[in-house]
Amino acid sequence: MKNAVVIGVAGFIGSNIAKKLIKDGYNVLGVDNFYSGTFKNIIDFKGEFACSDVAKDSLDRFADADALFFESAITDTTVMNQEEMMINNYEAFRRLLEFSKDKHIKIVYASSAATSKSTPPSSSRPALP
Numbered sequence: 001m002k003n004a005v006v007i008g009v010a011g012f013i014g015s016n017i018a019k020k021l022i023k024d025g026y027n028v029l030g031v032d033n034f035y036s037g038t039f040k041n042i043i044d045f046k047g048e049f050a051c052s053d054v055a056k057d058s059l060d061r062f063a064d065a066d067a068l069f070f071e072s073a074i075t076d077t078t079v080m081n082q083e084e085m086m087i088n089n090y091e092a093f094r095r096l097l098e099f100s101k102d103k104h105i106k107i108v109y110a111s112s113a114a115t116s117k118s119t120p121p122s123s124s125r126p127a128l129p
């Protein structure tokens, strides 16, 4: 059986990815620090759960994963603390990339709704700063 780790499993997207992976036969470790997530989202989650902060806690328990799903970026536009954003969004993901590199663990990164819902890039459109 393949092993998947879903980071941000108590969030909207992570909880739904985790459910789908389990349905498809994956062994799933769900990880969350409840920054914005809720137990309601994982009430029927059938995998293993770890309460952990991927920006600072050990990642060693992910070593036998085949894939990591990074679904834990802070997306709330009312969060104005830039340091918190950098640690949670940039530093956490950088740590995961570093950890996965030599172990050949695939990473799935959720892009931003600002990208997926905006006008597609056009070569005729001037670049914005």
Ligand SMILES: NC(=O)c1ccc[n+]([C@@H]2O[C@H](COP(=O)([O-])OP(=O)(O)OC[C@H]3O[C@@H](n4cnc5c(N)ncnc54)[C@H](O)[C@@H]3O)[C@@H](O)[C@H]2O)c1
Residues within 6 Å of the ligand: 007, 008, 009, 010, 011, 012, 013, 014, 031, 032, 033, 034, 035, 036, 037, 038, 052, 053, 054, 055, 070, 071, 072, 073, 074, 075, 088, 092, 110, 111, 112, 113, 114, 116
């Ligand atoms: N919801 C959308 O419409 C949408 C669209 C496009 C992309 N995305 C992306 O998908 C991802 C998830 O979005 P969402 O809407 O599910 O957000 P969400 O806030 O519902 O879920 C994020 C989860 O990550 C957890 N978390 C935050 N920091 C953590 C940390 N350091 N360690 C462990 N867990 C942590 C939170 O507690 C929460 O459960 C984000 O990266 C977001 O940019 C969301």
